[in-house]
Amino acid sequence: MSRTTVATIHLGALRHNLARLKTMAAPARVMAVVKADAYGHGLERVARALGSEAECFAVAALGDGLRLRAAGHRQRIVVLSGPDNAGDLAEMQRLQLEATIHHEAQLPWLAAMASARGRLRVWLKVDSGMHRLGFAPERVAAVHAQLAAMAGVDPEIGLLTHFSDSEVFGGAQTPAQIARFAAVTDSFAGPRSLSNSAAVLGWPDARGDWVRTGGLLYGLSVVDGKCGADFGFRPAMTLSTRLIAINRIGRGERIGYNGTWTCPEDMPVGVAAVGYGDGYPRSVAAGTPVLVGDRRVVLIGRVSMDLITLDLRDAPEAKIGDRVTLWGSQLPVETIAAAAGTISYDLTCGMTRRVLFVEDEG
Numbered sequence: 001m002s003r004t005t006v007a008t009i010h011l012g013a014l015r016h017n018l019a020r021l022k023t024m025a026a027p028a029r030v031m032a033v034v035k036a037d038a039y040g041h042g043l044e045r046v047a048r049a050l051g052s053e054a055e056c057f058a059v060a061a062l063g064d065g066l067r068l069r070a071a072g073h074r075q076r077i078v079v080l081s082g083p084d085n086a087g088d089l090a091e092m093q094r095l096q097l098e099a100t101i102h103h104e105a106q107l108p109w110l111a112a113m114a115s116a117r118g119r120l121r122v123w124l125k126v127d128s129g130m131h132r133l134g135f136a137p138e139r140v141a142a143v144h145a146q147l148a149a150m151a152g153v154d155p156e157i158g159l160l161t162h163f164s165d166s167e168v169f170g171g172a173q174t175p176a177q178i179a180r181f182a183a184v185t186d187s188f189a190g191p192r193s194l195s196n197s198a199a200v201l202g203w204p205d206a207r208g209d210w211v212r213t214g215g216l217l218y219g220l221s222v223v224d225g226k227c228g229a230d231f232g233f234r235p236a237m238t239l240s241t242r243l244i245a246i247n248r249i250g251r252g253e254r255i256g257y258n259g260t261w262t263c264p265e266d267m268p269v270g271v272a273a274v275g276y277g278d279g280y281p282r283s284v285a286a287g288t289p290v291l292v293g294d295r296r297v298v299l300i301g302r303v304s305m306d307l308i309t310l311d312l313r314d315a316p317e318a319k320i321g322d323r324v325t326l327w328g329s330q331l332p333v334e335t336i337a338a339a340a341g342t343i344s345y346d347l348t349c350g351m352t353r354r355v356l357f358v359e360d361e362g
């Protein structure tokens with residue numbers, strides 16, 4: 001029998017979330033960030049669901065841009081971390097992708113690029129304090145001048161930066177980054193892009209001309225203690241499986257690997273067909289919530305590769321074959337991520353190949 005673990009992707013939720021982002025970000029425009037296979041939701045599926053409502057996509061790598069073009073999408077596509085070598089540039093020109101220029105090493109590749117195929121649109125990335133990708137503030141003016149002089153580069157040069165702490169509303173890091181970015185870019189024309197999802201929620205001064213939103217597009221939040229629904233977004237993924245066994249286990253008996261949980265009384269223990277082999281996090285502890293039908297129960301014992309065990313004392317009506325929901329609209333993935341010591345993005349990105357993906361219009 002095939003696996004029973006299913007990730008249902010809600011196309012209506014994706015469309016709702018994009019529409020909400022557009023309203024919140026206006027007059028800034030929205031880049032729909034679809035890197036990492038659209039945060040695990042499926043790149044082509046998400047792009048098809050959004051269609052021309054997405055004015056611009058942002059991807060991490062050139063290969064994702066190629067996939068979008070191959071699927072027939074004609075809108076703007078920004079590659080957030082490339083080109084990675086001189087060869088990428090010709091491909092980006094051919095596919096009409098937009099490049100992020102973040103390092104001195106990329107400049108000679110650009111300078112050598114032929115303009116015969118049309119000018120490449122570029123975004124100059126400023127390191128305003130994240131210290132990952134980008135030019136140091138003191139280099140920005142000189143690099144901008146170099147880019148502006150290149151025959152193969154579109155004269156409208158975009159200006160981009162990325163925040164390290166934008167989910168810390170009221171913190172000092174984001175205003176410092178906004179100020180550093182403004183100080184070195186104020187004299188230039190060209191579109192600005194600063195905000196990720198959390199910045200759209202918490203830092204309206206940083207909207208610029210384009211926001212780059214991934215998480216909220218999928219209904220995911222990284223704001224501590226909040227889920228996407230708290231901000232009016234709908235989760236785009238439900239992860240579910242089936243209950244495949246119910247056993248009565250005696251008081252004092254140990255459950256699962258290493259017997260990390262002991263039955264306090266004779267009790268029903270449910271077994272659901274999902275585990276870390278599907279991408280459900282192994283690190284969650286006993287007490288993590290799970291839905292059996294509509295009823296909230298808790299996980300007990302260790303998460304194993306294919307199975308989890310559930311305390312069914314509060315679900316006396318549970319029966320084999322019942323739907324078990326690991327996350328979705330009734331159980332935020334943010335809750336499970338917190339239990340696993342990570343963020344929701346990490347979980348949705350972590351679905352493995354054996355999970356069956358289905359779509360609905362909800």
Ligand SMILES: *Cc1c(COP(=O)(O)O)cnc(C)c1O
Nearest residue numbers: 033080162196197212213214215
């Ligand atoms: C991933 C990424 C984003 C989107 O971040 P979210 O928190 O998912 O909105 C924006 N900009 C850059 C440079 C990124 O790498």
